[in-house]
Amino acid sequence: MNMDTDMMTFEHAASMGLSEDEWQLITKRLGRVPNLCELGIFSAMWSEHCSYKSSKRWLKTLPVDGAHVIEGPGENAGVVAIGDGLAAVFKIESHNHPSFIEPYQGAATGVGGILRDVFTMGARPVALLNALRFGAADHEKTRHLLSGVVSGIGGYGNCIGIPTVGGEVNFDPSYNGNILVNAMAVGLANSDRIFRSAATGAGNPVIYVGAKTGRDGIHGATMASTEFSDETESKRPTVQVGDPFTGKLLMEACLELMASDSVLSIQDMGAAGLTSSSVEMASKGGLGMEIDLDLVPAREEQMSAYELMLSESQERMLMVLKPDATDVARAIFDKWDLDFMPIGQVTDTGRLILLKDGGTACDIPIAPLVDDAPEYDRPQADVPSRPVIKTADIAETGPICDVLRKLMGTSDLASRRWIYEQYDSQVMADTIAGPGGDAGLIRVHGTDRGLAMTTDCTPRYVEADPKTGGAQAVAEAYRNITSVGATPLAITNNLNFGNPEKPEIMAQLAQSVVGMGEAAKRLDTPVVSGNVSLYNETDGVAIQPCPVIGMIGVIDDVALAIGNRITAADQDIVLLGHTNIDANGDVDGWLGMSLYARHIANRKDGAPPPVDLDAERSHGDFLRAQIIKGAVNAAHDISDGGLAVALVEMAMKSTFGIDVEMPETTNIHGWAFGEDQARYLVVLPDSASFISAAEAAGVPVQKIGTTNTSGELKFGADDAISQEELEKIFEAVIPDLMHI
Amino acid sequence: MSMSAMRVVIAVFPGSNCDRDMMVAMEQLTGRRPQLVWHKETTLDPFDLIIIPGGFSFGDYLRCGALAGRSPVMDAVMDHAARGGAVLGVCNGFQVLTETGMLPGVLLRNAGLNYVCRDTRIKVGDTIASPFTSGLAVGTELTIPVAHNEGNYFASDDDLNRLEDNGQIAFTYVESDIHGPANPNGAAKDIAGIVSPNGRVMGMMPHPERAMTPSIGGGDGALLLSTCLEALAS
Numbered sequence: 009m010n011m012d013t014d015m016m017t018f019e020h021a022a023s024m025g026l027s028e029d030e031w032q033l034i035t036k037r038l039g040r041v042p043n044l045c046e047l048g049i050f051s052a053m054w055s056e057h058c059s060y061k062s063s064k065r066w067l068k069t070l071p072v073d074g075a076h077v078i079e080g081p082g083e084n085a086g087v088v089a090i091g092d093g094l095a096a097v098f099k100i101e102s103h104n105h106p107s108f109i110e111p112y113q114g115a116a117t118g119v120g121g122i123l124r125d126v127f128t129m130g131a132r133p134v135a136l137l138n139a140l141r142f143g144a145a146d147h148e149k150t151r152h153l154l155s156g157v158v159s160g161i162g163g164y165g166n167c168i169g170i171p172t173v174g175g176e177v178n179f180d181p182s183y184n185g186n187i188l189v190n191a192m193a194v195g196l197a198n199s200d201r202i203f204r205s206a207a208t209g210a211g212n213p214v215i216y217v218g219a220k221t222g223r224d225g226i227h228g229a230t231m232a233s234t235e236f237s238d239e240t241e242s243k244r245p246t247v248q249v250g251d252p253f254t255g256k257l258l259m260e261a262c263l264e265l266m267a268s269d270s271v272l273s274i275q276d277m278g279a280a281g282l283t284s285s286s287v288e289m290a291s292k293g294g295l296g297m298e299i300d301l302d303l304v305p306a307r308e309e310q311m312s313a314y315e316l317m318l319s320e321s322q323e324r325m326l327m328v329l330k331p332d333a334t335d336v337a338r339a340i341f342d343k344w345d346l347d348f349m350p351i352g353q354v355t356d357t358g359r360l361i362l363l364k365d366g367g368t369a370c371d372i373p374i375a376p377l378v379d380d381a382p383e384y385d386r387p388q389a390d391v392p393s394r395p396v397i398k399t400a401d402i403a404e405t406g407p408i409c410d411v412l413r414k415l416m417g418t419s420d421l422a423s424r425r426w427i428y429e430q431y432d433s434q435v436m437a438d439t440i441a442g443p444g445g446d447a448g449l450i451r452v453h454g455t456d457r458g459l460a461m462t463t464d465c466t467p468r469y470v471e472a473d474p475k476t477g478g479a480q481a482v483a484e485a486y487r488n489i490t491s492v493g494a495t496p497l498a499i500t501n502n503l504n505f506g507n508p509e510k511p512e513i514m515a516q517l518a519q520s521v522v523g524m525g526e527a528a529k530r531l532d533t534p535v536v537s538g539n540v541s542l543y544n545e546t547d548g549v550a551i552q553p554c555p556v557i558g559m560i561g562v563i564d565d566v567a568l569a570i571g572n573r574i575t576a577a578d579q580d581i582v583l584l585g586h587t588n589i590d591a592n593g594d595v596d597g598w599l600g601m602s603l604y605a606r607h608i609a610n611r612k613d614g615a616p617p618p619v620d621l622d623a624e625r626s627h628g629d630f631l632r633a634q635i636i637k638g639a640v641n642a643a644h645d646i647s648d649g650g651l652a653v654a655l656v657e658m659a660m661k662s663t664f665g666i667d668v669e670m671p672e673t674t675n676i677h678g679w680a681f682g683e684d685q686a687r688y689l690v691v692l693p694d695s696a697s698f699i700s701a702a703e704a705a706g707v708p709v710q711k712i713g714t715t716n717t718s719g720e721l722k723f724g725a726d727d728a729i730s731q732e733e734l735e736k737i738f739e740a741v742i743p744d745l746m747h748i
Numbered sequence: 749m750s751m752s753a754m755r756v757v758i759a760v761f762p763g764s765n766c767d768r769d770m771m772v773a774m775e776q777l778t779g780r781r782p783q784l785v786w787h788k789e790t791t792l793d794p795f796d797l798i799i800i801p802g803g804f805s806f807g808d809y810l811r812c813g814a815l816a817g818r819s820p821v822m823d824a825v826m827d828h829a830a831r832g833g834a835v836l837g838v839c840n841g842f843q844v845l846t847e848t849g850m851l852p853g854v855l856l857r858n859a860g861l862n863y864v865c866r867d868t869r870i871k872v873g874d875t876i877a878s879p880f881t882s883g884l885a886v887g888t889e890l891t892i893p894v895a896h897n898e899g900n901y902f903a904s905d906d907d908l909n910r911l912e913d914n915g916q917i918a919f920t921y922v923e924s925d926i927h928g929p930a931n932p933n934g935a936a937k938d939i940a941g942i943v944s945p946n947g948r949v950m951g952m953m954p955h956p957e958r959a960m961t962p963s964i965g966g967g968d969g970a971l972l973l974s975t976c977l978e979a980l981a982s
Contacts, residue, residue, distance in 0.1 A: 162863050166895070167804040169765025253763050253807025343786075344762065425927065430863045432895045434958045434965065435802075437769040451964065567963070661927070739927070748860075 015040075016047045024051035030382060037376040045313040045362065045370045050377065052280035052318060053287055056542050059381035062508035063540045066521040074534040076497060078199060084125040084276055085195075086536025087202055088498045090562045094452060095199040096459060097131035100139070100192035100502045100558040102541035106247040107189035111156025112163065115189050116250035117322050119164040122193040124276040127259050128325065130203040130266050131195030134436060135450050136165050138175040138191050139463040139502065139556040143184030145419040145745050150179065153187055154427075155746065160250075161191070162430040167252035168259065171439050172431035173448030176463050179419040185546030190502040190539075192558040194461055196452060203266060205275040206292035207328050210356040212272060214286075214297060215334075216349045217341055218258045218324040221282070222307035224248050225320025254323040254346070261344040262325060268340070270333030277324040283317045285326040287360060291378040299352035301364040313362055313369035328354055388518055389511035394472055397605070397614035399588075399596040399678030405608055408652055408680045409721070409729040415681075416656060416734050418607050421649055422741030426748070446491040446572050446645050447561070458566030460494035462559055466648070467552040469616035472601050474516045478523030478555055479619040483685055485559035486531050487645035490628040491688060493569045493635035494561035499528055501538040501557055506550025508542050516553040517542075523619075524555060530621035531628075533559060568636055572644040572657065574664045574715050579641060580695035581658075581666060581713040583651065584702065585627050585687030586620075587679065596675035597682020603649045604681035616683075623686040630707045631688055639698055642691040652680040654689050655713075655721060659731055660738065665718030669711070680723070691715065749796075749981045751974075756782035757795040759825065761816045766802035766838065766957060773957035774799075777974050787819040797834045797980055798825055800841030802895075802955055812855065812898045813840060817847030826850065834879055834980050835949040839896055842941070842951030851942055851951045852911070853903030858896070859934025865895040867966075868932055868954055869924035870940045876915040878947030883975025889922060890968040892954035894932055894940075899953040901935035901942075908936055918943050918950055 021031040024047065034050050035041050042050065052058060060067060072080040078095055079087035085099035103118025119136060126133045138161055143150050165172050170193070207214075225248035265271060273293070275285040282304070290297040301316050311319075329337055334350065341348035355361070360377075362370035405411065415421055424443065433442035440458060441449040447462040464485040470477025482499065489496040501524065506513040528535055544551045563569050590596040599605050600614030634640050646654045659666055671679055692698055695711045702709040722728040756774050760767045767784060774782045782799075785792055792798075805816035816822070822844075829835050829850055837845040845851045858864055872888040875881045884890075903911070911917050919941035921931040931938045933953070941952030959969030 159862070166863055166865075166897075167763070167765075167807065169803060251807070253804065253809065256763055256765065256804070256807075429866050429928075432863070432865045434865065434893055434895060434955070435765055435769065437772065437958050437960065437964060440963055 016042055016044060021047060021051065024048065025055060026051050030054060033380060037380060038372060045317055046372050048314045048318050049283045049370065052283050053377040054381050057279050058284055060540055061382045062384050062386055062542060063503060063517060064383050065385050066518050069521065070525045070535040071529045072534050072536065074498065074532065077534055077536055079202060080536045081538060083204055084128045086498060086500060087129060088536060089199055090459065091457065091564065092455065093199050095197050095202065096194060096560055097126050097129045097197055098192065098194040098500055098560055099125050099537040100190055100500045100556065101125065101539040102188065102190045102502050102504060104186065104188050104504065104541050104544055107157055108187050110247040111153050112160040113247055113249050115157040115160030116164040117248045118189050118191040119161055120250045120252060120255045120322055121278050122191045123168065123170065123255065123259065124278065126193045126195035127262055128203065128274050128276045129197065130201050131197035132263060133170045133193050133195040135194040135448060135461060136170050136172040136191065137448060137461055137463050137558065139465065140175065140177045141183045141188035141554055142179050143187065144181040145179045147181065147184045151746060157189055158427050158430050164250055164252040166432040168256045169435045171433050171435050173433055173439055173442050173450060174462055175443060177424055177427060180467065180552055182552040186544045186551050188504050188554055190556050192463055192500065194459065194560060203271060203274050205273050205289050207289040207295050207297065207354045208272050208293055210295060210354050212328050212331055212354045213334060213350045214299065214352040214354060215327050215329055215337065216304060216351045217327065218346055219251060219254045219321060220305040220307040220347060221316055221319050222321045223311065223315055223319060226315055226318045248320045248322050250322050257344040257346055258323050258325065261341050261346055265337050265340050268336055270329055270337050272328045272330055274325060274327040277326060279320065281318060281320050287374055287377050289326065289328065290360065290374050296355035296357035296359045296374060297352060298355050298361040301362055301369060303349055303351040305347040305349055313364045386508050386514045387511045388515035391474060391515050391519060394613065394615040397600040399590065399599050399675045399682065402599050402605060402609045402611065404677045407727045408723045409727050411608055411681065412652060412656060412729060412734060413737060415603060415607060415649055415653060417737045417741055419741060420603055421653060423739045424742065425739060426742040426746060440566060440569065441492065441571060446488040449492050449569055451566050456565050458494065458563040458569055460489045460492050460561040460563065462488040463556055464488060465554050465556040467554045468601050470516065470520050470553045470555060472616045474519035474553065475523035476616055476619055478520030479527040479621065480685060481555055481557040482524055482527035482531060482533065483619050483624045484645065484647055485557040486533065486624060486628055487688065489559055489561035490632050491572060491643045491645050493632060494563040495632060496531060496533045496559055496561040499533045499535045499557055499559050501535055501555060503540045504544055504551065504554040504556065505542050506545045513550055520553060520555045527621055530625055568638065570635055570640055570642055572642055574658050574662055574691055575641055577664055577715050577717045579691050579693055579715040580711050581715065582690045582695050582698060583687065583710050583712045584631060584690050584707060586623065586708045587684050588682060590675060594673040594675060595671050595679050596673065597650065597678030598684045599678050599682050602681060602683040604677065617685050619685050627686050627707055630702060630705050631690065634698060640690055640692050644689045646687040646689060647683065650681040650683050656734055658689060658691065659721060660735060662731065663717060663719050665716045665720040665722065666713050667716060668713040668723045670724040751777065751977045751981045752779045754778055754797065754977055754981055755795040757792060757798045758782050758784050759787060759798060759800050759821050760784050761787040761805035761819060763805045763807050764801050764803035766955065770799055770801045770957045773960050773973060776960055777970065777977055785821060787816065787821045790820045790824060792824045797836065798828060800837040800844050802839030802841060805840055805844065813843030813847040816844045822848055829949050832946065832948055837951040838955055839953055842953055843898065845949065845951045850949050851944060852907045853901055855898045856900040856902045857898050858900050863897040864932045866928065866932065867891050867893050867926050869922050869926055869930065870919040870954060871922045873917040873920060874915055875918055875943055876947050878943045879979035880943055880950040880976050881918050882979045890972060891966055892956055892959050892969050893965055894954050896953055899933040899935065901939040903936060911942055914945060916943050916945065919952055
């Protein structure tokens with residue numbers, strides 16, 4: 009049987025994840041049944057991963073415009089102006105399914121792929137971040153997966169020489185069978201030298217560059233669009249293999265070529281490889297493309313048209329060059345010892361024509377692949393609103409310091425040092441703040457400017473209330489960027505959910521996007537790029553929903569940026585923001601869905617803390633202005649674990665101590681561990697003028713303590729703990745988990 | 749010769765990734781941009797110091813530094829060293845220098861089996877006359893970051909004794925308040941850097957070019973490199 013020319017049936021289509029209706033639509037558009045290669049191309053382009061068919065309707069509701077937005081969603085990465093004619097180019101992308109099957113390669117190629125998305129736009133990548141979710145710390149697979157993913161991320165990022173400056177890691181049993189590995193890359197470019205993917209000029213040469221095409225990763229985009237089952241192991245061959253060395257050569261060669269004014273359009277071969285790159289380039293240009301597959305540099309012999317088109321071999325690019333630029337371009341790729349092969353040309357037929365072995369392996373119209381890709385308004389279940397749990401209804405369990413001993417030893421709050429020390433966070437020599445702070449901060453090379461960046465999401469809030477959780481992820485990212493003194497600019501998002509064909513999952517997806525959109529609008533942080541990862545389920549059980557926000561911000565004079573650690577004694581500590589009040593007028597804090605509720609009270613019910621976007625905005629604007637004025641020595645966003653944990657984090661790794669002034673309330677545990685939003689801790693030499701400025705601006709503030717040299721955290725008269733003890737607990741958790 | 753007249757060359761291999769950082773560091777100190785030379789070059793303009801930078805030359809394939817050590821440009825580097833010229837290898841550059849035999853020993857996989865990127869505290873050894881250490885008092889401590897997977901210095905007992913007896917141990921890791929073991933990789937005798945018998949070739953694992961300003965890595969790398977340049981210039 010000739011797999012490339014024999015005609016397909018619906019059974020073949022179903023095995024590639026297409027529905028009966030989608031199969032009917034394909035045969036209608038073609039006026040015939042497709043062959044294997046053609047069907048493979050349709051199934052990849054119409055996969056959830058490439059077509060966003062379940063999420064598109066909701067993604068369209070997100071704010072994407074802003075005065076500083078140069079390129080919104082739709083290109084390889086988003087682009088925003090950061091001043092002085094420079095632009096930040098950034099995007100986040102998931103590699104969840106491959107990383108579960110083969111953690112090292114899955115994570116490594118996730119990093120490689122997101123870096124290509126950024127340098128494809130003409131930007132030099134300058135920073136990496138990630139957002140990771142693993143199963144329960146004591147689950148049998150967690151150790152293996154964590155170890156593999158971390159070395160895979162480091163293996164690629166360290167070798168290619170881009171610093172990893174931030175990220176987040178959480179553990180929850182819902183990820184036991186389906187971990188999340190989201191990688192974000194940030195690059196810098198001149199605003200007027202951004203490269204795009206739309207093909208131009210019929211007759212112009214289409215060039216294949218980079219690594220050769222092999223049989224790895226075939227139909228990976230389709231795998232990423234289905235649920236896992238017990239047979240997941242058999243999918244190992246669909247995981248791509250990364251080669252960061254070739255990635256580095258490809259990056260340098262592409263950037264060198266882009267500086268030579270030869271490139272008309274360029275597209276990375278990511279998910280669905282040669283298929284998506286050729287189709288998207290032609291489609292965006294309103295043109296066609298003809299490719300001779302016999303010319304594609306292949307790593308293996310006898311590869312069929314189907315395999316060549318669906319391979320997800322890494323470190324490859326497709327570009328359209330100016331007709332007279334081929335020689336210049338070839339010389340550059342020769343220097344870097346990379347394949348450079350003209351494989352076809354742009355046409356004005358609007359068709360994708362693939363030649364192979366002297367015949368036509370594929371002849372299909374391009375428009376239906378993109379324009380007719382299905383878009384579903386999938387049904388949503390009602391999300392039952394959860395009751396608000398009163399702090400008084402959650403039992404208090406003893407002194408604050410005893411609770412801290414337990415909380416700082418949980419996998420949720422423990423030190424991530426074992427992880428981030430495996431990442432090169434300093435290469436490029438512009439890292440001002442690497443992992444461990446509120447936001448990563450790099451100097452924009454050769455300038456005084458700084459670029460701040462963070463990834464955030466609190467899945468337990470999203471699960472409890474998707475809309476609030478979607479907004480909270482944006483708000484927390486906004487606070488993290490603000491805490492270093494930077495102005496938040498824009499967002500990239502990574503929507504990780506279960507099977508959208510289930511109404512309750514669809515509701516999580518849709519409602520969290522609504523919340524995210526409202527927050528992005530109010531906080532002036534448009535969504536300029538993103539990625540959707542659905543079907544994160546194993547044997548029918550979905551993950552905790554995880555719509556990750558990657559946010560960047562800019563600070564004009566990076567010398568004014570601050571950290572989140574106490575740097576001196578005799579400083580005042582001020583709580584900025586409102587803490588919940590009970591019916592008697594006493595402060596009580598919001599314990600619903602808090603880590604205190606989860607780990608200490610063993611409760612996972614109740615509503616998460618509400619998000620007040622106006623408060624987020626005014627508190628952030630006020631604090632940022634004070635930091636830029638030089639009034640603040642350190643600032644820290646209050647999030648997981650509440651006020652007490654934030655205090656611990658500010659004093660960690662120092663010889664300083666804190667005397668905390670206790671409030672008059674019967675709800676001390678709520679005050680200490682409530683996770684009320686829109687709050688920061690601020691350390692400064694003299695709080696009086698800060699407090700009066702805040703009051704004038706209508707921002708609630710209260711002095712809650714002072715720093716000293718005791719090395720001890722003291723809550724009131726007789727509840728104290730040494731930093732040393734806490735640090736020991738905090739640092740031991742992950743090494744213990746890894747049996748070190 | 750003044751520092752600004754120093755002719756510094758940085759060799760660049762496919763996969764080098766600290767070449768730019770070293771170039772910027774040198775320019776900060778000398779006011780003059782060093783020349784970057786591609787690994788395929790065989791004839792170089794005259795120079796005073798050649799630096800083999802950090803990174804993953806040839807992707808660390810085969811062995812770290814093995815392929816770079818056999819690159820065409822290394823002939824010029826070895827000729828320069830044979831004439832008593834100064835050579836500095838940092839991180840992957842140190843690995844390259846051991847591969848060529850210009851420095852004894854080998855850099856093995858870190859004892860902890862993981863890549864490690866963090867600050868380390870290192871101490872200047874009591875060495876033979878060498879431009880790489882002469883500007884710093886014996887025992888001076890510096891905080892300089894490491895970032896490597898293979899920094900575990902190993903040599904035969906004879907070689908180690910010889911290094912010690914000859915005063916070739918330039919830097920050793922020492923205890924400090926930095927989190928984690930003082931020696932980040934299990935290196936024999938806590939070795940962070942060594943010099944050749946004539947003191948003119950140095951290899952070190954820590955990255956001084958990443959510690960060039962108070963806000964980025966601290967200033968100890970700038971101190972180390974500027975004393976090297978001053979000694980070479982005088």
